[in-house]
Amino acid sequence: MAELLTLEAYLDQWAGDDAGRRGVAKTILAMCEAGRAIAAIVGRGALEGNMAAAIGGNAGGDTQKALDLRTHEMTLEALKDAPVARVGSEEADDVAVLDADAPLAVAMDPLDGSSNIETNVSIGTLFGVLPNIGEDTFLQPGSAQLAAGFIVYGPATALVLTVGEGTQIFMLERGSDKFLRTHADVKIPEKTKEYAINASNVRHWDAATRSYIDDCLAGETGPRAKNFNMRWVGSLVADVFRILIRGGVYLYPGDGRDGYGQGRLRLVYECSPIAFVCEQAGGAATDGRTRILDIVPSKLHARCPLVAGSAEEVERFGEYHAKPAGKGASSPLFAKRGLFLA
Ligand SMILES: O=P(O)(O)OC[C@H]1O[C@](O)(COP(=O)(O)O)[C@@H](O)[C@@H]1O
Ligand SMILES: [Mg+2]
Numbered sequence: 586m587a588e589l590l591t592l593e594a595y596l597d598q599w600a601g602d603d604a605g606r607r608g609v610a611k612t613i614l615a616m617c618e619a620g621r622a623i624a625a626i627v628g629r630g631a632l633e634g635n636m637a638a639a640i641g642g643n644a645g646g647d648t649q650k651a652l653d654l655r656t657h658e659m660t661l662e663a664l665k666d667a668p669v670a671r672v673g674s675e676e677a678d679d680v681a682v683l684d685a686d687a688p689l690a691v692a693m694d695p696l697d698g699s700s701n702i703e704t705n706v707s708i709g710t711l712f713g714v715l716p717n718i719g720e721d722t723f724l725q726p727g728s729a730q731l732a733a734g735f736i737v738y739g740p741a742t743a744l745v746l747t748v749g750e751g752t753q754i755f756m757l758e759r760g761s762d763k764f765l766r767t768h769a770d771v772k773i774p775e776k777t778k779e780y781a782i783n784a785s786n787v788r789h790w791d792a793a794t795r796s797y798i799d800d801c802l803a804g805e806t807g808p809r810a811k812n813f814n815m816r817w818v819g820s821l822v823a824d825v826f827r828i829l830i831r832g833g834v835y836l837y838p839g840d841g842r843d844g845y846g847q848g849r850l851r852l853v854y855e856c857s858p859i860a861f862v863c864e865q866a867g868g869a870a871t872d873g874r875t876r877i878l879d880i881v882p883s884k885l886h887a888r889c890p891l892v893a894g895s896a897e898e899v900e901r902f903g904e905y906h907a908k909p910a911g912k913g914a915s916s917p918l919f920a921k922r923g924l925f926l927a
């Protein structure tokens with residue numbers, strides 16, 4: 586195999602002599618330094634003790650597990666060596682101020698997929714790098730992100746990264762502990778026959794979501810005229826990694842459960858980094874009505890519905906919302922006949 590580009594070399598080429606870019610590069614490298622250490626811990630599984638032990642609750646009302654807090658502390662510590670003023674984390678109610686005059690800020694979900702910790706299923710770390718504009722830093726829309734990405738701790742530890750010039754994938758090489766680029770300028774296939782949604786929530790979905798999924802389920806004799814497959818890992822990072830490689834669409838819509846009107850995911854440190862990565866890979870991301878990167882967060886921990894992945898499918902989901910009574914692209918025949926609506 587030809588020699589693969591290291592993460593350091595990729596960032597060096599991108600940043601050149603530009604001081605602003607060098608700061609962003611340093612921040613990404615700090616996140617990856619933490620990622621390497623987290624990968625080592627995750628790779629030991631239960632040998633590390635009970636990483637899934639419940640130890641409290643976070644601002645979003647989720648149970649906080651031991652690994653949630655440990656990864657929060659590890660990433661925060663690593664970022665102290667970067668030009669980062671503020672860190673907004675899923676695992677801290679308030680923004681952490683490191684050096685108020687530094688030019689950058691990091692929004693992060695230090696441990697994504699917490700419900701999978703003890704099950705030996707892929708989990709990860711998400712981050713977005715923003716300009717530091719003071720107290721309103723995390724109220725900037727995702728389009729203000731200078732870089733974003735995520736690390737997946739799976740069979741391989743993988744880094745997905747965008748600095749606004751395409752989306753790159755690096756794998757952590759065991760032994761050398763280097764991130765090496767394996768996928769340059771990855772492109773999400775525009776069309777797909779695969780979707781990812783937690784279908785146990787079907788009774789809580791709105792008409793548009795039901796209608797969209799019904800039409801997928803109807804298969805080749807339905808309005809979509811093709812048979813769909815379904816995959817749901819339950820870790821956003823792992824589901825989106827699959828989508829980057831072979832296409833598909835990830836959906837976490839708002840639903841009727843208490844506290845789920847805006848879905849489950851957080852806009853600033855989950856939806857926005859995913860949206861930046863997907864768009865840079867030729868895909869798209871919406872809340873059903875608005876492009877994710879255009880949404881102005883109301884607060885650091887605001888939730889937001891997310892539909893992301895193959896561009897054509899994301900657009901189609903939006904059409905179901907735009908049409909009256911959520912009938913979307915279904916013919917009247919199929920809209921009435923959905924499997925879930927029996
Ligand atoms: O358990 P559910 O409702 O299917 O939700 C799963 C989703 O929630 C998340 O775990 C939320 O992220 P956290 O684990 O960081 O809270 C996503 O990774 C995942 O896609
Ligand atoms: Mg998460």
Ligand SMILES: [Mg+2]
Nearest residue numbers: 675694696697
């Ligand atoms: Mg998390």
